[in-house]
Each structure stands twice: as C-alpha cells, then as structure tokens.
Amino acid sequence: MVAIAPFLFAAIAAAIFTPIASTKTWLFHSSASFPQFFRDRAALIAEVESLESRLAGESGNQFTIDALSRENDELRHLLGYEGEARILAGIIGRPNALPHDVLMLDRGIKDGIKEGAPVFIGDSTIIGIVRTVSRDSSIVELISTPGFETTVFIIGPDIFTNAIGVGGGQLKVGVPQGISLQEGDLVVIPSVNSGVYGAITHIESEPSKPEQYGFVSTNLPLSSLRLVSVGSTPVSPVSFEDALKVLAEQRAALLKVPVPEGVLVVASSTASSTATSTDVLNATTSSSTTTP
Amino acid sequence: MRRVLFFIAIVILASTGPVPLLAAAAFVYALKYPAYELVLVAACIDAYFGAGQPPVYLLVTIGTVIIIELLKPYIRVRERTV
Numbered sequence: 613m614v615a616i617a618p619f620l621f622a623a624i625a626a627a628i629f630t631p632i633a634s635t636k637t638w639l640f641h642s643s644a645s646f647p648q649f650f651r652d653r654a655a656l657i658a659e660v661e662s663l664e665s666r667l668a669g670e671s672g673n674q675f676t677i678d679a680l681s682r683e684n685d686e687l688r689h690l691l692g693y694e695g696e697a698r699i700l701a702g703i704i705g706r707p708n709a710l711p712h713d714v715l716m717l718d719r720g721i722k723d724g725i726k727e728g729a730p731v732f733i734g735d736s737t738i739i740g741i742v743r744t745v746s747r748d749s750s751i752v753e754l755i756s757t758p759g760f761e762t763t764v765f766i767i768g769p770d771i772f773t774n775a776i777g778v779g780g781g782q783l784k785v786g787v788p789q790g791i792s793l794q795e796g797d798l799v800v801i802p803s804v805n806s807g808v809y810g811a812i813t814h815i816e817s818e819p820s821k822p823e824q825y826g827f828v829s830t831n832l833p834l835s836s837l838r839l840v841s842v843g844s845t846p847v848s849p850v851s852f853e854d855a856l857k858v859l860a861e862q863r864a865a866l867l868k869v870p871v872p873e874g875v876l877v878v879a880s881s882t883a884s885s886t887a888t889s890t891d892v893l894n895a896t897t898s899s900s901t902t903t904p
Numbered sequence: 905m906r907r908v909l910f911f912i913a914i915v916i917l918a919s920t921g922p923v924p925l926l927a928a929a930a931f932v933y934a935l936k937y938p939a940y941e942l943v944l945v946a947a948c949i950d951a952y953f954g955a956g957q958p959p960v961y962l963l964v965t966i967g968t969v970i971i972i973e974l975l976k977p978y979i980r981v982r983e984r985t986v
Contacts (some may be wrong), residue, residue, distance in 0.1 A: 618951045621944075625952030631918035636920045709921030711961060712953040744955045751953060759957075 616878030626746035635703040698841040715752040768797035783828040
C-alpha cells in the first residue's frame, strides 16, 4: 500500500491539476477570441506593435538561421542521419508557477510521450527530461532543476565537467582556479545529440578559494517559451566515445559561415571548373556594381 | 460552503501558483478549519510535480497542520456569549 500511494496520488493530481493548468493557459495566453475579448485591448495593441518592430529587425537574422538550418539538414542527410521524430508540446505550467522547478506540458501518454524522453527548445537545445507522464499531460524535470547533475563540455577551456542545476534556468559549473573560465564560453551537453545549451554568464572566483564557479543560462528565458519538442525515444546512457563524436559535430557546426550561393566554391569530382576564389570575388564585385 | 470554496481555491492555486499565495492561503485555511485535507493536497503535489525528489510539501504541511492544531486553543480569540 505504501509503494502504491505515490502513484495513486500522482494519478489523482494529474486528473485535477491538468485541466486547471490548461484552462489557465487558455485564458491568459491563447489567441482564441473568447479569452482575448476579456484581455486588455491596449496591452494587446502595444504587444503587436512591439512584435512588429522586432520582426522587422530580425528578418535578416531569420534569413541566416534558415540558410544554416537548410545546410545542416543537407549535411545530416548526406551523413545518413534521418533525424528523430519529435512531438510538439505546449507549455501549460512553468517553474515560477508550479510547486516544483518543473515544466508542465499539454501532451501525455495518448500523444506518444514517454518517460525519460528528452525535451528540446528550438532545433537541438535540450532543456530537460520527461519525468512523469499521465494520459493528457506530462511533467518535465529541467536540467536546471536544483540538484540535477549533468555532464557538460565547456568550449574555451575545452574541459569536461559536471554541472548542477540551481533553479531559474541556470546551471552551476565548478572548476579549479587554474582553469581559464570566461563569460561567454559556450557549454555543450554531449550526452544527448544536442546543440549548445548556453553560455557562461557569470563567474564567481575568489583567489583565496581553490575552486571557481560559473553560472550557465540559456539564450531563451524559460518564461518566454510557449512550445517545446519532445523526443520519441527515452535518453539512453552514452559512452565517452559517443560523447566525443557529438562534441566534434557541435564544434564543426560552430565554425560554419553562411556563405551565399554563387560565392561559395565547392570542389566537384565531375566538373572541370577553372574558377578561382579571386575570379568569384571579382564576379561578385562586378555584379554588385552593375546592380542599380 | 465557504470552507469548500476556500479548499477549491487552494487546489486551483496548487496547480497554477504563485506558490507564496498558495502557502498564505493554506496557512489561513489551517487557522480557520481543521486542515487535515491539506495533507492530501500536499501529497498529490509531491507525487505529481516532485516525483523522485524529497516530499518537501508533504512534510512541511504535516508539520504546519500539527503545530497549528496544537496552538489553536491558545491563539483563538475567545467569544463571549450573553
């Protein structure tokens, strides 16, 4: 009876809390006309204007992102990596509102969510693992949950170390004083085929102490997230060799430059092109001068 | 009826937050009524949201309810009947 009690309480809690969280999200965050009717019209107009100006400014960045994403897909296809099917899930509960430092998603067993599956933001940044799944919802334990330990690789000093979650979307890494840790050093999680988790944003270092601590946060704040993608297969233990392969892929991707088509010269085994980089540059310059 | 509505409000706060408001509401509820049902709410919270972690909410709720029940005879304002 004692062993069954937690599962019984979890099932009761899921049945009660899921509809409440979903209703709250629908009322305060959805774009449906009924809840929008009751929201402040002025606040909505201001938000639209702000988003329009941001969209205009980020259209250039989006072009770069799209080009990089297409190139990434082509390279993965060439390497025979078909990718993993993912399930799109909406966030209906965040750490600042829920009793524990977790995320609550509006997808559950009936949608194919499995316990232990990784949860991503964007294309490849893992933020947590599915811990509890009920029929219509699931709870995600974040990597930044206090006490959650993760093996990370810090690009810069190029070291493996353990990161511990401290809550609020932040990880804490502790390294000896002799290692050069700097703000902006990128942090990768090699246990999952994931991208860069974030960068070191703050360092605590006292010369009198043998260790120094860096705090890592993601580029996107958790409060701004609306959607995440959930992997279809649970995370499995990874060997050190596989982790090194993941790291090599991530580091290679960091050095990719979005060179426009027509400027990038790619060696072809069948074509006998005599074009050189100088010729291509001259062609680009002449085309830019002739363009009105 | 007021007690039922108050309890429903606490359950809603448990799933939507904020947590400080939930704690304050639960404390006031425990002061006004025998709040043993709050232990069930705390057990549900820890079982669903905190699986794999120590049952912090359950332990704190049990301790708080017991302490308040023991202190109630001393902190309750006496009412005089004429």
